[in-house]
Amino acid sequence: MLNRYPLWKYVLLTVVFIVGLVYALPNLYGEDPAVQVTGVRGAAASEQTLDQIQSVLKQDNIPAKSVALEEGNILARFANTDVQLHAREALTKALGDKYVVALNLAPATPTWLKLLNAEPMKLGLDLRGGVHFLMEVDMDTALSKLQEQNIDGLRSDLREKNIPYTTINKAANYGLQIQFPNSADRDAAISYLSPRHRDLVISSSGDNVLRAVMTDERLREAREYAVQQNINILRNRVNQLGVAEPLVQRQGSDRIVVELPGIQDTARAKEILGATATLEFRLVNTSVDASAAANGRVPGDSDVKYTRDGQPVVLYKRVILTGDHITDSTSSMDEYNQPQVNISLDSTGGNIMSNFTKDHIGQPMATLFVEYKDSGKKDAKGHAILEKQEQVINVANIQSRLGNSFRITGISNPNEARQLSLLLRAGALIAPIQIVEERTIGPTMGQQNITQGLEACLWGLLASILFMVVFYKKFGLIATSALLANLVLIVGIMSLIPGATLTMPGIAGIVLTLAVAVDANVLINERIKEELRNGRSVQQAIHEGYKGAFSSIVDANVTTLIKVIILYAVGTGSIKGFAITTAIGIGTSMFTAILGTRAIVNLVYGGKRISKLSI
Structure with missing residues (x-):
């Protein structure tokens, strides 16, 4: 019988729409302005820290929607950005330099949706806000x-x-x-x-x-290697430290662009990117009194370094081995239930360590933790002056000949061991980087872009709906329902895809695909009207209209899809965002315009004696 769908097709369409709707829903709840508190160098926040934060907020009369301890971090949610900024200032002052207090945006997704792994779409820097850095490699x-x-x-x-x-x-x-x-x-x-x-x-x-x-x-090779390796290391670092959807790409001969959506606190971002953590292994000079050396009496071949407790240690200047040779590092607990970092070296590093330790058995060797941090000063060119900070984290006697694998002990807590192993695994920057330009895009700017994008979608939808209803009456209403379903499915799929990020060009892609979806319905409706004019019966006209328009719709969408694939292949950044949303929209528009509207038309007109269509 013409224009009848079996039950399973209706069930399939209903399930697809409901799944799309469920995974699109989190985008309606938005995000809460939040303050995230994390320990410096991986130290975990505790229940005691949570109580202290709640006390500070209560004392300063700062209302919080919630304050919770999540995986060693404390997240406090607030009603608006003004309260968020006030809370950040109060907490920074109260907690001191032992914690990093960072502004953030936390999804306000209900618990029942989180249980279904439903999360809102990842938004790009232009929509969500965040930080943009232009960094220069210190050649x-x-x-x-x-x-x-x-x-x-x-x-x-x-x-x-x-x-x-x-x-x-x-x-x-x-x-x-x-x-x-x-x-x-x-x-x-x-x-x-x-x-x-x-x-x-x-x-x-x-x-x-x-x-x-x-x-x-x-x-030339050294300069190229320094930039490319720093790019790889920065990508590893922001990925492993949990920054969502970062953009790290080269600009010019010695500069790198880094964009971190969702992070509003440049201090937090600098800590992530500027953590040039590496290790140096040096022999301890036991022939010199450490206290005397701390007062300035140091041999020419030695340096005085300090432990975390401020105790001086005299080390030979010659570096046995650096973190450049570290291929892997993991954290664990030793036989005394104390944190340790397990180090694996490449073949060159293993040979260096083996040859050195076999000749110095019984002598103490120190592990020096080295970081470059912003000193807060500027040079003549206005660039930040990086300050080298060093700390002896371990001194141990060489008991036997070491090879490609060994361990570092003397670390204060398991979280610090995890953080150190993470940074070493991500790699030490080949050369320090200087931030020559930084921009913070606030949530207000992002919200303005989102509002403008939504308005563009809304006006585009209204114009399409008005056109379809005026020209095609009831069939126009059916096409309108398909448009709305199409929009829901695009948002749902974008929320499901792990690597998809919505940007302003992405919103343009959504508007474009809605127009394409209308075009498909126009083809179908015009073909049905043509069949009616040729004397076909209503049921035959509907059947032939969908059948005849199918090949034209497929051809038009396939050619558009080819262009989109080329855009994604050769484009970067925002161009790829446009290509992704357009490609998703092409698939959903064909699904809704052909299968979706046909299902509704069959439900309304199929198997019935109809003398006239409202089209």
């Missing part, structure tokens, strides 16, 4: 580190070959100069070193001096 530090490696490498080679030398000094353009006792030793060194170091131009200079400079190709 001077990166190349200086490479210069130090060259010095260590040449020094080791000369010692291995027993070629005597007097001094090794740094030279201009990240080169180095080696002074020899005589020209014969210098010439022997040039002959031996030149084939072993193809990336260095080694030549004689002056009396008994060898000069080595890096080739232009090596310098």
Whole structure:
């Protein structure tokens, strides 16, 4: 029989619509302005901290919608941004520097929807607000580190070959100069070193001096590696630290753009991005009294560093190994139920550690935690001056020869061990980064964009509905219901896809697909009217109208989909956002315009004797 659907098709359509509606619902509840309190360097907030926060808020008469301890973090929700900012100021003052107090936006999704894993769409920076950084890689530090490696490498080679030398000094353009006792030793060194170091131009200079400079190709590779590796490390870091939908991409030769939607606190964002955590392993100089060294009497080959308790430790300047060779790190508990970090090294690092420890069994070795942080000062160019902060976190005697794997103990709590292992696993930045531009896009700006986008959708819908109802009457109302269902399904699917982020261009894609959906219904309705004019019966006209329009609708949508795929493949950022919503909209519009409206038409007209259609 013409124009009749079996029951299973109606059930399928109903289930699809209900699922889409359920997963679209969280977007109606919006987000609460919130303040998130986390411990510095991974320290967990406790019930005691929760009580302190509630006491501070009560004392300052700051009303909170809720204050809860969630996975070691405390999240306080507020009615509006003014109260949120007031709470942040009060909590920052009360908690001091042991905690990071960050502004945030927390979804206000009801519990019953959370149980179904229904979450609102992830919004881009232009809609949700957040922070935007333009960061510059400190190439001077990166190349200086490479210069130090060259010095260590040449020094080791000369010692291995027993070629005597007097001094090794740094030279201009990240080169180095080696002074020899005589020209014969210098010439022997040039002959031996030149084939072993193809990336260095080694030549004689002056009396008994060898000069080595890096080739232009090596310098270019080093600069490229510093930027690309920093990008990879920043991506790993923001992903592992739980920042949703970050954008990290290169700009120019030595700059990186980082966008963190949802984070309104630049201090928190800087802590995430600027945490250049790495380790240095150094031998402890036991021949010097630590107290005397702290007062300034330090040998030229040593430095004084301090533990977290402020105790001085004298370390040799020579670094045995750095965090650059760490391939993996995990946190666990040792046999005494104390936190520890398990370190795995690459083959080069394992060889260095093995060769060093076999010659220094019984001597103490220190683990130095190194960070670069913003000092709050600016240089002549207006760039932030980074300050190197160091802390001895562990001193242990070398009991036996170490290899590719070993452990670090002496860490105060399990959360700090987890944070340290996370940062080491994400990688130490190859070179420090300086923030040359920062912008905070507040929730008000994001809300304004959302309001404008919703208004655009609303006016587009109203115009389409008015057109369809005026021209196609009851069939226009059916097409209108399909439009609304189409919008619900787009929002539901966007909320379900983990990597999908809605931006302003994405909203433009939604408006465009709604127009495409109307176009499909126009084709169907016009084809039905044409069949009626040709003398077909009502049931035949409906059947032939949908059948005849199907190929045209598919062709139009497939060609649009091809363009969208190309846009996604070659585009970046907002272009991809537009492509994603448009592609989803094409699929849902075909589903609702063909199957959805046909189901309603069959339900209303199918199997009935109809002499006239309201079209």
